[in-house]
Amino acid sequence: MTTAVPDEKGVEALVAQEPVAATAKRALSSPWASLTAIIIAVVWTLPTFGLLVTSFRPEGDIKTSGWWSAFITSTPWKNWTLANYDQVLNGSDTNLSTYFINSIIITVPSVLIPISIAVMAAYAFAWMKFPGRDFLFVAVFALQIVPIQVTMIPLLKLYVNQGFAGSEAPGGGFYTIWLSHSIFALPLAIYLLHNFMSQIPGELIESARVDGAAHVQIFTRIMLPLMAPAIAAFGIFQFLWVWNDLLVALVFGGGSLEVSPLTVRLAELSGTRGNDWFLLSAGAFVSLIVPLIVFLSLQRYFVRGLLAGSVKG
Amino acid sequence: MSTGEKFIQMLIAIAVFFAVVAIILLLTQRLRSRRGELIQSAAFILPAIILIGVGLLYPAVTTIYQSFFDRTGDAAVGFDNYKTIFTDSDQLLVLRNTAAWVLLVPILSTFIGLVYAVLVDRSRFEKVAKALIFLPMAISLVGASIIWKFVYDYRDSSNTQIGIANAILKGLGFDTYKFILNDPWNTVFLIIVMIWVQAGFAMTILSASIKAIPDDIIEAATLDGVGGLKMFRYITVPSIRPSLIVVLTTISITTLKAFDIVRTMTGGNFDTSVLAYQFYREYFNSANQGLATAIASLIFLLVMPIVIYNVRQMRKLEAR
Numbered sequence: 072m073t074t075a076v077p078d079e080k081g082v083e084a085l086v087a088q089e090p091v092a093a094t095a096k097r098a099l100s101s102p103w104a105s106l107t108a109i110i111i112a113v114v115w116t117l118p119t120f121g122l123l124v125t126s127f128r129p130e131g132d133i134k135t136s137g138w139w140s141a142f143i144t145s146t147p148w149k150n151w152t153l154a155n156y157d158q159v160l161n162g163s164d165t166n167l168s169t170y171f172i173n174s175i176i177i178t179v180p181s182v183l184i185p186i187s188i189a190v191m192a193a194y195a196f197a198w199m200k201f202p203g204r205d206f207l208f209v210a211v212f213a214l215q216i217v218p219i220q221v222t223m224i225p226l227l228k229l230y231v232n233q234g235f236a237g238s239e240a241p242g243g244g245f246y247t248i249w250l251s252h253s254i255f256a257l258p259l260a261i262y263l264l265h266n267f268m269s270q271i272p273g274e275l276i277e278s279a280r281v282d283g284a285a286h287v288q289i290f291t292r293i294m295l296p297l298m299a300p301a302i303a304a305f306g307i308f309q310f311l312w313v314w315n316d317l318l319v320a321l322v323f324g325g326g327s328l329e330v331s332p333l334t335v336r337l338a339e340l341s342g343t344r345g346n347d348w349f350l351l352s353a354g355a356f357v358s359l360i361v362p363l364i365v366f367l368s369l370q371r372y373f374v375r376g377l378l379a380g381s382v383k384g
Numbered sequence: 385m386s387t388g389e390k391f392i393q394m395l396i397a398i399a400v401f402f403a404v405v406a407i408i409l410l411l412t413q414r415l416r417s418r419r420g421e422l423i424q425s426a427a428f429i430l431p432a433i434i435l436i437g438v439g440l441l442y443p444a445v446t447t448i449y450q451s452f453f454d455r456t457g458d459a460a461v462g463f464d465n466y467k468t469i470f471t472d473s474d475q476l477l478v479l480r481n482t483a484a485w486v487l488l489v490p491i492l493s494t495f496i497g498l499v500y501a502v503l504v505d506r507s508r509f510e511k512v513a514k515a516l517i518f519l520p521m522a523i524s525l526v527g528a529s530i531i532w533k534f535v536y537d538y539r540d541s542s543n544t545q546i547g548i549a550n551a552i553l554k555g556l557g558f559d560t561y562k563f564i565l566n567d568p569w570n571t572v573f574l575i576i577v578m579i580w581v582q583a584g585f586a587m588t589i590l591s592a593s594i595k596a597i598p599d600d601i602i603e604a605a606t607l608d609g610v611g612g613l614k615m616f617r618y619i620t621v622p623s624i625r626p627s628l629i630v631v632l633t634t635i636s637i638t639t640l641k642a643f644d645i646v647r648t649m650t651g652g653n654f655d656t657s658v659l660a661y662q663f664y665r666e667y668f669n670s671a672n673q674g675l676a677t678a679i680a681s682l683i684f685l686l687v688m689p690i691v692i693y694n695v696r697q698m699r700k701l702e703a704r
Contacts, residue, residue: 105503108503111496115580116519118532118548119519119520121535122530122531122534125534133546134546136544136546137545137546137547138546139548176390176394179398183401183402188401188405188431189432191408191409191428191432192428192429195429196429199421199425199428200421200425201421201426204425207429211432211433214440214441215691216687216688216691217444217684218641218684218687219641220643220663220664220679220683220684221444221447221448221680222439222440222444222447223443223447223667223680224443224447224680225450226439226443229438242396243389245390245394250435250439251439254435254438254439257432257436258440285413285415286412287412287413291409314524315524315527317525317643317644317647318643318644318664321664329385334524334527334644338648342651348546352534355527355530355531358526359524362523362524363519366522367515
C-alpha cells in the first residue's frame with residue numbers, strides 16, 4: 072500500500088478507514104495546542120500542589136523560603152515533617168480534630184434524612200394517583216430555584232422561637248443545621264429520584280399490582296433496590312455539598328464553635344491567623360482529604376450528581 | 385458535648401427520621417381501597433411537603449415581605465431598601481463587583497473549559513488531564529480560597545517571597561503586588577479563584593457533548609479540508625451550542641450565590657463585597673434586616689430568569 076499508487080477508490084477507502092480519532096488528533100495536535108493544554112494543567116494544579124508541599128515543611132522554612140525552593144536542594148524531603156498536622160489537629164488553639172468530627176456529625180444525617188423522606192415522596196409522585204399531584208410536583212421542582220439567602224432570616228427566627236437553636240436545645244444545636252440542609256436538599260432529591268423512578272417500566276408495577284402487591288411492597292421490594300444508582304448519585308452530591316458548605320453552618324450554627332464544621336473554623340483561622348501558613352496549609356488539607364477521596368473513588372457518580380444538582384442552593 | 389454524645393445525638397436524629405418513614409410504611413401497607421390509596425399517598429408526600437412548606441416557601445415569602453420594612457422590621461418603608469441598593473455608594477460598589485463576577489466567571493471558565501476539553505480530547509492522557517482540572521470542583525470554596533491566598537501572599541520586594549505569584553513578578557524584575565488589597569483589581573484576583581473552580585465543571589459537561597458529535601460530521605468536514613481552528617469554529621462550537629448555554633447559565637447562577645470566597649479571602653473589605661456576601665454582612669454585622677432581605681430578594685429576582693432559561697435548555701438537551 073505504501074509504495075503502490077492507489078487508485079481513486081483506494082484513496083477514499085483509506086481516508087474512510089482512518090479512525091476519526093486520528094483525524095481529530097492530527098487537526099489539533101500542533102505544538103501550540105499541546106503547549107496550551109500543558110500550561111492550563113500546570114496553572115490548575117500548581118496552587119494546590121504548593122500548599123500541599125508547604126503543609127509538610129517546618130514552620131521556619133515556610134516563613135523564610137518559597138515552597139518551590141524545597142525542590143532546589145538535593146534532598147527536598149529531608150526536613151519534611153508531620154508536625155504541622157499534629158499541631159493543627161491536636162493543638163489546643165486550633166483543635167481541628169474536634170471540627171473534623173463536627174463535620175462528620177453534620178454531614179451524615181444531612182445526607183440520610185433527605186434521602187429517606189424524598190424517596191417516599193418521589194414514589195408517590197411517580198406511581199400513585201391523587202388530586203393535585205402534577206401541580207404539587209411542579210411546585211416542589213420550582214422551589215429548587217429559591218436561593219438559600221432568601222430563606223435564611225425567617226428560618227433562623229423560627230428555629231430560635233421553637234427552641235431548636237443554642238447549646239441547650241435538643242441535639243446540642245445540631246438540629247438547626249441538619250434540618251436546614253435536609254430542607255434545602257429535598258426539592259432536588261425528589262426531582263432526581265422521581266425522574267429515575269418514572270423511567271422504570273409501568274408494566275413492572277402493574278404486574279406486581281395484579282399479583283396483589285400493595286404500594287408498600289412494591290416500594291420496598293421493587294423500587295428501593297432498583298433505585299440504588301440514583302440514590303448514590305444524589306447521596307454523593309449532597310455529601311460533598313454539605314461537607315464543603317460554609318454559609319448554612321455559619322448562619323444556623325449561630326457562631327457557636329461547639330457545632331461548627333471544618334469550613335467555619337478554617338475560614339475563621341484564615342482571618343485571625345492569616346499569616347500562619349504552617350497551620351493554614353495543614354488545616355486546608357485536613358478538610359480537603361475527605362472530598363478528594365470521595366471524588367477519586369466515586370468520580371462517575373459524582374459527575375452525574377453534580378450536573379443534576381448544578382442549580383441547587 | 386463530648387464526641388461520644390455527639391455521635392449518639394447523630395444516631396438519634398437519623399433514627400427519628402427513619403422511624404417516621406417506617407411507621408408510615410407500616411401503617412399504610414394494608415390500605416387497598418380507593419380512599420385508602422388517597423390516605424396512603426398523602427402520608428407518603430406529607431413529610432416532604434411540610435418540610436418544604438415550612439422551611440422554603442414560608443421563609444421565602446416572609447423575606448420578600450420584610451424587604452419592604454425598615455431595619456428592625458417594624459415600620460413599612462415601601463421601596464426604600466431597594467432604592468438604597470441602587471443609589472448608596474457602598475451598595476453600588478457591591479453591584480459593580482457582582483456584575484464583574486457574573487460576567488467574567490461564566491465566560492472565562494467556559495472558554496478555558498472548552499479549549500481544554502478540545503485539546504485533551506482523545507489524547508493519551510485524557511483521563512488524568514481531565515481529573516487535574518476537575519479536582520478544584522470537589523473541594524470547598526473555603527479550601528480554594530486558602531490555596532489562592534497562599535498564591536497571592538504579599539511581601540515587600542526586598543524580602544524573599546513565599547507566594548508564587550509575587551515570586552514570579554519579582555523574578556521578572558517587577559515590584560511585588562498586593563493582589564488582595566489593591567482596589568479595584570483585587571476583585572479580579574478573587575474572580576480568578578472562582579474561574580479556577582468552575583472551569584472543571586464546564587470542561588466535564590462540554591467534553592461529554594464534544595464526544596457526542598456524530599463521527600460522520602467530522603469525517604465529512606475533514607474530507608472537505610476543514611481542520612484545526614476552522615473545525616473548532618464551524619463544526620465543534622455550533623454542535624455543542626445547547627450545552628454551552630447550559631454551562632454558561634449554570635455557572636452564572638452559582639456565581640451569583642457564591643459567598644465563601646469573598647468572606648474567606650477579604651471578609652468583604654477592600655471594596656470586594658458582592659451581593660451574596662453583602663446580605664450576610666447587612667444582617668449579621670449591621671443588624672439591618674430590611675436591607676438584608678431586600679438584597680436576598682434581589683438575588684432571587686436575578687437568579688429566577690436565568691434558572692428558567694437554564695431548565696428549558698436542559699430539557700431540550702435531555703430530549704435529544
